[in-house]
Ligand SMILES: NC(=O)c1ccc[n+]([C@@H]2O[C@H](COP(=O)([O-])OP(=O)(O)OC[C@H]3O[C@@H](n4cnc5c(N)ncnc54)[C@H](O)[C@@H]3O)[C@@H](O)[C@H]2O)c1
């Protein structure tokens with residue numbers, strides 16, 4: 001929770017002027033295993049309260065509750081559990097209010113921190129509940145996914161989806177502490193590890209050459225062994241930690257001067273230009289990590305075609321993402337999508353393109369603002385030919401969301417959504433599609449296509465609703 005103080009003066013015209021500053025301080029601790037009785041740091045925080053309210057993901061709870069219970073029992077701190085269903089469909093006001101109810105029945109004192117354990121979904125929703133509870137209350141995060149560890153829990157953004165709009169309601173609300181324990185990756189499915197790996201590729205390509213070199217060297221093994229925490233992974237655990245620690249610090253250095261995201265030239269937007277549209281275009285959505293890797297791969301081709309990076313750099317980039325099973329292209333990544341998605345993202349970037357691409361060496365970033373649609377189209381043809389000639393389809397492994405990501409069976413959910421798109425079950429505020437993009441799901445079926453609604457800011461891509469969420473609002 002930040003501290004906001006202000007002073008009151010009068011100007012020459014006699015108007016009252018209140019001027020103040022927000023003091024912000026939050027900490028990241030590398031503690032592993034965090035729930036080990038020898039590591040008292042977390043328990044010490046709860047000692048004065050003599051109790052703890054824990055909000056935890058429904059899949060994480062059965063795997064880790066014994067360890068957590070043993071830990072707090074050792075320090076005589078009783079636990080009250082609030083278990084919430086994960087999955088994007090549960091990133092809702094209902095879930096948030098259920099956490100508020102739990103805080104109420106627990107009788108949370110405003111400065112008493114709620115402990116939140118889970119992936120980005122749980123930390124985002126719970127963080128928003130804590131931001132809203134009694135106008136502001138404290139929380140502590142223990143992220144358990146790679147996305148959570150190196151991305152969602154590095155940021156101070158919290159929030160929920162509203163109707164079909166991704167992260168439409170939320171806040172900038174820093175936790176008191178974030179405990180980073182990479183041993184949670186031992187139980188994280190490899191598909192989720194790969195998903196998070198894409199964000200490390202992003203940050204390394206445009207922000208940290210040293211991390212890039214480590215990814216090139218160890219990437220495949222890191223993904224296959226859950227960053228060294230699965231069997232046979234001992235050899236890569238150290239470089240894995242180095243990559244994550246450096247990646248987190250780079251992200252904090254890049255983002256901390258701009259915590260309220262008022263600056264729009266953002267290095268971390270690499271891979272997040274066309275992907276918000278692409279991610280939700282297939283009947284069953286792509287995983288975020290695969291969508292951004294396709295976007296990054298195309299951006300690499302663009303940077304190469306403009307002479308910013310050379311053949312060897314391009315080849316090294318593609319070789320790495322191919323070796324870890326991330327997607328590089330998609331049949332629905334078309335000229336039409338490029339044009340619709342470019343217009344959509346410009347609305348969130350003050351009318352400019354601001355395409356973030358690596359500069360002459362990896363680890364540096366340049367923003368392009370002058371790329372005509374014709375060039376985007378011809379680069380797409382070059383990109384598709386290049387991927388096809390070197391890597392075949394460019395499809396990645398486990399590229400589509402599963403029941404864990406969604407909180408619902410993807411096939412059943414896609415069916416439900418097709419009905420929504422067709423107006424059977426839709427919200428009254430869904431606007432008429434302005435364009436149409438062909439859409440195919442993992443089974444190759446092409447349901448009635450909807451589109452991006454180009455008006456309004458930020459843009460609602462109302463047609464692209466296969467998981468019930470729309471968004472050309474960039475989600476980094
Ligand atoms: N606040 C931010 O800046 C920010 C940044 C990136 C992403 N996000 C948000 O994060 C969410 C995605 O986060 P995520 O990818 O962590 O997804 P998630 O929280 O849905 O977790 C993914 C899956 O992994 C399971 N899981 C979590 N930890 C596990 C573990 N240790 N072992 C086994 N299974 C485990 C979960 O139950 C779930 O099924 C999205 O809603 C996105 O908008 C927020």
Ligand SMILES: [Zn+2]
Nearest residue numbers: 199292475476
């Ligand atoms: Zn992202």
